[in-house]
Amino acid sequence: MRTRGMGRAIAAALVALAAVTGCTVQPSDGEGKRRSPVHIELPSGTPSTARTPTGGGSPSAAPAPPDDDKPSAAPAPPRVLWSRGATGRDVRELQARLRQVAWLFEGPTGNYGEQTERAVSGFQGKRGLPRTGRTDTVTWQRLLGMTREPGRWDLYLMGGQPADPPDPRCTTGRVLCIDKTSRTLRWMIDGRTVSTMAVRFGSQYTPTREGVFSVYWKSRDHVSTLYDSPMPYAMFFSGGQAVHYSTDFAARGYAGASHGCVNVRDEAAIAELYAQVRDGDKVVVSW
Structure with missing residues (x-):
């Protein structure tokens, strides 16, 4: 009797322990074998999403989804x-x-x-x-x-470049002041620039000569006897070298070169210059 009473007390204690710790009493399996009398469920390492924050209160609300319907600002156009x-x-x-x-x-x-x-x-x-x-x-x-x-x-492939300051030899008298560095021709009278135009020179094989010369012959519709090419508004200053209009310079710019002459690509400008220049006017060709 004493043994039976002690068994009942032990069983009651186990039931109480299960109720407190979350354990469950396992019945026998289908083969008549008894399982462990208790199964203790330990808490997992992942907290529940409905977990109440420490200190009480209701669970934290999930963040609101972005408002996809709200139009975004258009990017600024490039300047x-x-x-x-x-x-x-x-x-x-x-x-x-x-x-x-x-x-x-x-x-x-x-x-x-x-x-x-x-x-x-x-x-x-x-x-x-x-x-x-x-x-x-x-x-x-x-x-x-x-x-x-x-x-x-x-x-400045087709001209239009600014002229450099004139050579000091150009500051007196009537001068065609030709600068190889800036590729420009200034028509000057007594130190004053009357007009400026882009010019082109000879290649390394047929260079335009530098120095001080004078216009010795003008030929309005000249054609080269050496190259059989037109040289309108020609103003000769050194042998066969002259200042004249060039259709090739007008078409190709500095992609080409002359045979030693000083080419002008602006026909209206050289036509006006031709009308003003006289035989004997000075020509200065410099770097």
């Missing part, structure tokens, strides 16, 4: 650097770089006109950019990455 009507050295560089990638075949002129606008638009379309014809920062950076820095004569 326009140059567009039709712009002028200056920067436009010359733009045109020189467009020539390098075969989108422009004239100039550089330094004037952002229809041809430049069309070239920029074509360049933009080829690279998936909006075809505005205006050079913005995105277009410019793309062009910079595809081209090299243009040199001075890339920028």
Whole structure:
């Protein structure tokens, strides 16, 4: 009897322990074997999503999903650097770089006109950019990455470069003051510049001679007997070398050279100069 009473007490204690610790009493399995009398469930390392924060209160609410319906601000368009009507050295560089990638075949002129606008638009379309014809920062950076820095004569391939200060020998009298460094001709009278124009010289094999000369013969519709080429508005100053208009210079700029003459590409300018220059006027050719 005493043994039976002790068994009941032990069983009662086990039931109480199970209730406190979350244990469950396991019945016998189907084969009549008894399992462990208790199964203790230990807490896992992953907290429950519905876990109450320390200190009480309700579970934290999940963050609200983003409002996908709210329109986002449109990105600012790239800044326009140059567009039709712009002028200056920067436009010359733009045109020189467009020539390098075969989108422009004239100039550089330094004037952002229809041809430049069309070239920029074509360049933009080829690279998936909006075809505005205006050079913005995105277009410019793309062009910079595809081209090299243009040199001075890339920028002034067809003339238009500023003249250097005149040689001191040009400051008195009537002078055709020709500068090989800046590739310009100044028509000067008593130290005053009357007009300035771009000029081209002979190649290394047929160089234009330097020095002080004078105009000894003028020939309005001259044709070279040596090269069988026209030399309109020719003003001879040293042997067969003359200042004259050149259709080749007008067409190709500094991509070509003369046979020693001083070529002018602006026909209207040299026609006016020809009318003013007299036989005997001084000619100074210098570096």
